[in-house]
Amino acid sequence: MNREEIEIQRKCMEDSIASISAKVADAVKLAQLSAALSADSEARLVQAALELEELYISLNSAAPENS
Secondary structure: OOHHHHHHHHHHHHHHHHHHHHHHHHHHHHHHHHHHHHHHHHHHHHHHHHHHHHHHHHHHHHOOOOO
């Protein structure tokens, strides 16, 4: 291979490395976003469960006693 061919091949490899690096960075960002969304969803579900529990307790305490 002559010098020009080597330089062209090197440039192609550099472009491939840059492209793969960008894909990795995008995947990391998506993973971080996914983790944040998961944590937010969990917090909302826990809050909803607590609210349901409070309503259930209120409903039972307000219900007339069956004797």
